Amino acid sequence: MKTITIEGQLRTELGKKAARQLRSEGKVPGVIYGGAKEISFTATAAAFKPLVYTGEFQVAEVKVDGQSYKCILKDLQFDKVSDSLNHVDLLELVEDKKVIATLPLRLTGAPAGVKAGGKLIVKMKALKVKTLPKFLKESIEMDITNLDLNENVRVEDVKVENMEILNSPRIPIASIVMTRQLKQEEAEAAKGKK
The missing domain is CATH 2.40.240.10 (Ribosomal Protein L25; Chain P)
Incomplete structure (x- = not known):
């Protein structure tokens, strides 16, 4: 570090x-x-x-x-x-006394939902953790490669060893939303089927 x-x-x-x-x-x-x-x-x-x-x-x-x-x-x-x-x-x-620190969150991987035309919205850039000083690190990495359209990843999905995450588990970290263009394409495709 x-x-x-x-x-x-x-x-x-x-x-x-x-x-x-x-x-x-x-x-x-x-x-x-x-x-x-x-x-x-x-x-x-x-x-x-x-x-x-x-x-x-x-x-x-x-x-x-x-x-x-x-x-x-x-x-x-x-x-x-x-x-x-x-x-x-x-x-x-x-050394033997736990500290509370705010660590940056690094999202890694290219989400499947973005490849399908969605837009990645990042809602949280850091997490509050409680840990011993020897386990502190520069950032917490999270792989979002499997994140699809209209899905989100929450605090409860973050898995880190030797750290207690203090943020509320239901808070969304990032989500893939449908772009206006993709919505229009889906609407036109639905009209064509009728």
């Missing part, structure tokens, strides 16, 4: 005034929690870019005060006006 290294400094002063001062210097305050203790740190906005502005699931290795913490992104806060990154919450990965 892809790991991004972020060099950070320990924050000594906490509070709004200190955070505002850090942001004016181009730094972003952050917190690492979930481990033995909570760590407040700061890093440059550029250091967070590869972790924040991506659709991929990645692990961040944050180096603060000579110590290294393996973390995943938990929450982000952006400025309402400038849309710049304001704060980052990271969750430390502890």
